[in-house]
Amino acid sequence: MANSTIAPEISKRLATRVGKVLSHDKAKGGFSTCLVYESDDVAQKTHGALYFVVDIGSPSPLSPDIAYNLIDIIKEEYYSELELTAGESFENALKAANEELAAIAKEGEKDWIGKLNVIVAAVAGPELHVVQRGTAEAHLLRGNNMMNLSKGMYTPGEAYRPEETLVNLIEGELEVNDKLIVSTSELFYYISIEKLRRMMDGQTPAQAAKRLAGALEQEDEIHRTSVLIVEFATPELLAQEEETAPAENWIGEPQEAPRRTKKLSFLKKGPTPVVEDQTQTVEEAMESAETELAELPTAVTPPEVQPIMEREAEVIDEAKERPLPPSRIMRPSLGQIKPAINISDYQKKLRLDGNQLKSAGSILWRIARVVGLFVVAAVDIVVTVVGNAVRNIKKRPGGNRILLGIVAVLVLAVVASTLAFAGGQSNRVGSKKATTALAEAQQKRDAAQAALIYEDTAKARELLAEAYAAAESATHNKRTQTEATALLVDLQKQLDDVSNVKRFTDVQPVADFGILQPQLATSNGAEAQIKLGNLAVVGGNVYTADPDNNKIYKYKANSGEVAIVNSLVSTDKKFKLGAAVSETDLMFYTTPPQVYTLNLDSNSLTVKALDAGNWNNAEAIIPYTDRLYFLDAANNQIWKYKTVPEGYTQIAPFFENNVGIDIKGAVSFGIDGNVFVLISGGAIKKFSGGGEAPFQLGALPSVYPILGTITDLYTSADTYLYLLDTANHRVVVYDNEGAYIAQYFYDNIDNPTDLVVDQANGFIYLAAGTKVYRLPIK
Numbered sequence: 001m002a003n004s005t006i007a008p009e010i011s012k013r014l015a016t017r018v019g020k021v022l023s024h025d026k027a028k029g030g031f032s033t034c035l036v037y038e039s040d041d042v043a044q045k046t047h048g049a050l051y052f053v054v055d056i057g058s059p060s061p062l063s064p065d066i067a068y069n070l071i072d073i074i075k076e077e078y079y080s081e082l083e084l085t086a087g088e089s090f091e092n093a094l095k096a097a098n099e100e101l102a103a104i105a106k107e108g109e110k111d112w113i114g115k116l117n118v119i120v121a122a123v124a125g126p127e128l129h130v131v132q133r134g135t136a137e138a139h140l141l142r143g144n145n146m147m148n149l150s151k152g153m154y155t156p157g158e159a160y161r162p163e164e165t166l167v168n169l170i171e172g173e174l175e176v177n178d179k180l181i182v183s184t185s186e187l188f189y190y191i192s193i194e195k196l197r198r199m200m201d202g203q204t205p206a207q208a209a210k211r212l213a214g215a216l217e218q219e220d221e222i223h224r225t226s227v228l229i230v231e232f233a234t235p236e237l238l239a240q241e242e243e244t245a246p247a248e249n250w251i252g253e254p255q256e257a258p259r260r261t262k263k264l265s266f267l268k269k270g271p272t273p274v275v276e277d278q279t280q281t282v283e284e285a286m287e288s289a290e291t292e293l294a295e296l297p298t299a300v301t302p303p304e305v306q307p308i309m310e311r312e313a314e315v316i317d318e319a320k321e322r323p324l325p326p327s328r329i330m331r332p333s334l335g336q337i338k339p340a341i342n343i344s345d346y347q348k349k350l351r352l353d354g355n356q357l358k359s360a361g362s363i364l365w366r367i368a369r370v371v372g373l374f375v376v377a378a379v380d381i382v383v384t385v386v387g388n389a390v391r392n393i394k395k396r397p398g399g400n401r402i403l404l405g406i407v408a409v410l411v412l413a414v415v416a417s418t419l420a421f422a423g424g425q426s427n428r429v430g431s432k433k434a435t436t437a438l439a440e441a442q443q444k445r446d447a448a449q450a451a452l453i454y455e456d457t458a459k460a461r462e463l464l465a466e467a468y469a470a471a472e473s474a475t476h477n478k479r480t481q482t483e484a485t486a487l488l489v490d491l492q493k494q495l496d497d498v499s500n501v502k503r504f505t506d507v508q509p510v511a512d513f514g515i516l517q518p519q520l521a522t523s524n525g526a527e528a529q530i531k532l533g534n535l536a537v538v539g540g541n542v543y544t545a546d547p548d549n550n551k552i553y554k555y556k557a558n559s560g561e562v563a564i565v566n567s568l569v570s571t572d573k574k575f576k577l578g579a580a581v582s583e584t585d586l587m588f589y590t591t592p593p594q595v596y597t598l599n600l601d602s603n604s605l606t607v608k609a610l611d612a613g614n615w616n617n618a619e620a621i622i623p624y625t626d627r628l629y630f631l632d633a634a635n636n637q638i639w640k641y642k643t644v645p646e647g648y649t650q651i652a653p654f655f656e657n658n659v660g661i662d663i664k665g666a667v668s669f670g671i672d673g674n675v676f677v678l679i680s681g682g683a684i685k686k687f688s689g690g691g692e693a694p695f696q697l698g699a700l701p702s703v704y705p706i707l708g709t710i711t712d713l714y715t716s717a718d719t720y721l722y723l724l725d726t727a728n729h730r731v732v733v734y735d736n737e738g739a740y741i742a743q744y745f746y747d748n749i750d751n752p753t754d755l756v757v758d759q760a761n762g763f764i765y766l767a768a769g770t771k772v773y774r775l776p777i778k
Contacts, residue, residue, distance in 0.1 A: 015235045016049070016123075017243060019209030021187075021216065021227040023251035029059030030115075031067055032184055032224035037075055044079045047086050048124030053136055053226050055184045057115035066104060066112055073097050074120060086124035087171065094120075094131055094166040102163035113162060119150070119182040120166070123174065123232075130170040135185035135453045138170070139193070142178050146197045154453070174232050179205065183227040189450035190219045192443035205229035206245035213249035222251050434477030438484050441471035445491060452498070461498045465702035467491055492703075499701040500742035507746050507773050511542065511555040511562050514770035519564060520549055530770045534620075535756040536580040538600065542756075542765055542772055545575035545588055552578075552588070552598060552605075555772060557761075566598060566605050581623045589621050589630075609647055624671045624717075629654065631677070633666035638675065638687075656690055670715035674736055682710040684723075686736075697738045704743065707732065712755045722764065724755040731755065731764055731775070744775050 018036055031054075038049040052071050056063040077093035084092070105113060117134030130138050130149060138149040153168045174180075179200060191199075191212070199215070200208045209229055216222055393399045393406075444467035451460040468491045474484035496503065513530050520528040532553075533545040542555040543565075550568040552575075555561075568575060568590070577589040586598040587608070595608040617634040626643040638654035654675070655661045665680040675687040676695075686695035700706065708727025715721045720741050721734045729749070733741040744764060752766040752773070764775040 015233060015238050017205055017231050017233075017238060018247055019205030019207070019229040019245070020248045021183075021209050021213045021225065021251065022248065022254070023216070023222045023225045024253075025223045029063075030057045030224050031055070031063040032226045033067060034182070034226040034228040035071070036228070036230070037071075039079060041079075043082055046124070047079055047082060047089060048122060048127075050075060050078060051119075051121040051123070051180070051182060051228055051230060053119045053182045053184060053228055055117040055134070055136060055224050055226060056112050057117070057224070058111040060109070060111045062109055063112060066101075066109070069100065069104075070097055070118070073100050078122065086122060086127055087129055090122045090129040090131075091169070093122075094169070098163045098166055101165050102161070105162040110162075116165065117184060118166070121180065121182060123180075123230075126173045126175075128170075128172045128174050128180070130182075131166045132168045132170065133165050137183055137185055137188070139181045139183075139196075140178060141181065141197060141200055142175065144197070144201075146193055148193070176233055177237070178232045180230045180232070181227065184225055185450055185453050186223060186225045187216075187227055187450075189447055189454070190216060190222075190225075192446040194439065194446075195443055200229070204241060204243055204245065205231045206243055206247045209247070209249050210245045213251055216251050225251065430477055431479045434474045434480040434484070437470045438474040438480045438487070441467040441474065441484070441487055441491070443467075444470065445487070445494070448494065448498075457498050461495070461701055464491055464495045464498065468495060468703045495701070495703060499704070501704070501745065502743070502775075503745045503747075504775055505747050507749055507775070509771035510557075510560065510774045511772040512770055513544070513553050513555075513562050513772070516551075516553065516562060516564055520551070532754070532767050532770060532772075533575060533578055534754045535765055535767050535772070536578050536586060537756055537758045537765065538580045538586065539583060540758065540761050543578065543580075543586055544767065544772075545578045547575045550575055552586075566603060568596065568605065577618065577621050579621050579623055587621065587623060587628070589618060593618075610641060610651070619666060620668050622669065622671050629669075629671065629675075631663075631666055631669045633664055636661060636664055638663075638669070638677075654687075654690060661687075661692060668712050670713050670721065672715045672717050672719070672721070672736055676713060676715055676721060676736075678710060678713045682707070684710065684713065695738055697734055698740045700732070700740055700743070712753070714755050714757050716757070716759070719757050719759045722755060722757055724752060724766070726752060731766075744777075746773070746775065749773050 020034055022032070022034060024032065034051075034053040036049060036051055039045060039047075052074075054067040054070065056067055074093040074097050077096040078089050081089060081092070115134075117136040118132070119136040119138050120131050121138070122129040132138060132150045132153050135154055136150070140147045140149055149170050149172075150168075181196070181200075187196075196212070199211050203211065209227065212227060216225060390403065393402050396402065444463045448460040448463035448467065451457075451463060468488065471484045471487045471491060474480040475488065477484075495501070513532060517528065517530050520530065528549055531546050531548045533547050536543045540557045542557070544553050545551070546553065550570065550573075551564050552566040552568075554563050554565045556563070568588075570590075573590040573592060573594055575588055576591050579587050581587045581597065584600050586600065588596045588598065588605075590596065595610055596605055597608050598605050617632055618630040618639075619633050620631040622629045622631075628641040628643075628648065630639040632639055636655075636658060639651050640654050641648035641651060643649075663677050663679065663685065666677050667680050668678040670676045673688075674693065677685045677687065679685065684695065684697065686693045697707065705728045707723070708725045710723045711726050712724040713722065715736070721736060723732045723734070725732055729746050731744040731746075733743070735741055746766075749766055749768050752768040754767040756765045757763070757777075758765065759777075762777045764777060766773045766775070
């Protein structure tokens with residue numbers, strides 16, 4: 001085992017040093033802090049030290065008191081029974097903290113629930129015990145490898161009872177030169193894990209904290225970033241490098257510790273000991289009457305390790321009261337990252353004296369002299385050989401021309417090698433740029449994940465789009481192509497998630513009305529072909545009229561069957577348009593102009609008497625509330641009828657004064673209270689109250705193609721505005737103000753011609769040829 005090389009007498013003298021980064025934005029409220037507590041009591045030192053990062057995203061003025069109360073209770077309980085193991089004391093401390101939090105909630109102070117983000121770590125000897133709740137994160141740096149100890153422990157939107165706040169427990173063991181980083185997740189909004197690792201490389205915790213604070217100072221809107229960095233090493237190793245950087249680094253103005261005359265107490269089991277208020281620094285605010293906070297802990301923590309990992313699932317029963325659940329124990333294999341450092345190597349380095357250095361320098365000088373003599377001899381041989389060769393060539397007939405030829409060849413060789421070198425340099429520069437772009441993409445991806453934790457979807461979308469662009473540029477270099485391509489796939493999925501994008505592959509039709517063709521051949525001749533008109537949905541079933549064969553077809557959603565449900569027997573009229581009027585009636589418009597209604601209960605098709613109107617050129621019809629609307633692009637008008645007991649009123653224009661109105665070339669329209677008209681070529685106009693209203697479709701999220709030519713639209717009183725973008729194989733959804741909502745991509749539906757939405761059942765229907773396809777909305 002790696003740690004077998006560590007001498008016991010050295011491991012017992014393991015020491016620690018820390019660095020901190022803190023921030024506070026008074027304008028945004030909330031409270032965040034980090035601190036270290038190490039008792040001066042000799043007996044209590046066997047239990048080691050406690051490390052805290054606490055963040056409460058509640059503007060309540062009690063947030064600091066709740067945070068410090070939590071810290072005080074854990075401190076008192078952890079050191080109260082020293083005959084217990086550190087692990088047992090830690091679990092008892094967490095139980096007491098949970099009871100206090102439950103009592104606080106019971107007294108009515110509940111705004112902190114769901115907004116508490118905390119990491120508490122106890123280190124006793126080599127043992128590491130960590131509890132986590134919310135978005136706070138714990139990372140372990142061992143060698144050049146960073147392990148996220150809290151990965152997978154936070155679930156966005158998680159709900160828990162106050163008495164179950166601190167139950168996510170991690171256990172493991174530490175090694176010499178390990179660094180523990182605990183922080184609020186806001187840190188990773190700005191700094192990627194890889195960048196954090198590089199900032200820690202070769203730095204003491206205080207130096208790393210200073211660099212980190214400097215980087216964060218350049219960012220905008222730092223809110224509640226608290227970071228605690230702890231290094232575990234031997235006193236001999238720490239003594240080699242003097243700590244010059246301050247342990248505590250503030251971003252912006254330092255936050256004053258709240259004045260507390262006594263600790264909050266909500267438990268009924270008895271009074272809580274008074275903790276004196278010390279408000280000069282964050283640490284001083286945590287000191288009790290008997291102990292004070294150590295600025296640089298030097299606890300002995302021997303690193304004898306071979307940890308194991310194990311998880312136990314948490315079961316929460318919300319239906320009834322029960323005792324506190326056991327903590328979810330996680331024992332990450334901390335020792336598997338890299339073998340422990342051999343302390344004997346450092347001991348040898350410490351014993352290196354001046355005589356050894358002088359002897360090593362003498363040996364190096366002798367080696368350099370020998371190498372120099374070899375180089376001089378080699379150059380002399382080359383000069384002699386070349387000189388003899390030139391003299392021999394000159395003696396031959398045409399020797400000068402031969403020499404010129406040789407020189408020309410050498411010049412060409414030099415030029416070619418120079419160009420090759422330049423090309424290699426260019427490739428190296430290109431590789432460097434690609435590597436930088438890939439690292440930038442990874443950093444922005446991590447920052448986007450942090451933004452999602454804070455539910456800042458817009459920021460996450462922006463960061464992911466920037467990451468996508470950087471990763472895409474890295475795919476053009478062979479060295480980074482494979483990794484960048486894999487990253488692009490991951491980024492595309494994340495972008496789809498935050499942009500409400502769904503992708504459907506190999507979509508199969510739910511109905512093919514082409515199978516009804518033999519029935520047409522029987523009555524209308526062998527050459528009859530199925531042709532679908534526009535779709536209408538009633539009761540979850542899809543209806544369409546065939547303009548060539550005057551048939552009405554139905555797709556039964558519950559059985560998947562298709563059928564001919566009715567026919568128009570006429571020698572001069574042809575179906576052109578159809579629409580749903582109610583849950584029991586469909587309306588069909590014919591050319592020459594006539595309107596029919598189909599009652600689905602009786603399956604009877606009857607003529608509907610209407611006042612004669614100039615709508616024989618109607619491109620679409622829509623029944624809406626108690627009116628019937630006709631889109632008449634040729635006459636630059638929308639005609640309307642109102643339902644009355646006798647049937648319909650006389651025809652009336654929607655645009656009473658259509659001066660300045662231009663809907664010529666309109667191919668479709670939709671009504672949700674406003675009227676949206678689709679013009680041939682893809683333009684969409686919005687009308688309200690008989691006049692045109694300002695309307696513009698918002699930009700789509702980055703990395704998605706801009707809108708192509710829109711070929712159909714659909715909207716109603718209970719749906720958004722759905723646009724069929726056949727050029728990009730998708731349906732795009734907007735609200736009635738033009739704000740982007742969602743996208744639905746399909747890959748194998750060729751040239752769909754009609755779009756209808758069944759909002760009640762959650763489907764988009766597309767007609768293509770004789771087939772109907774269905775896309776789930778959710």
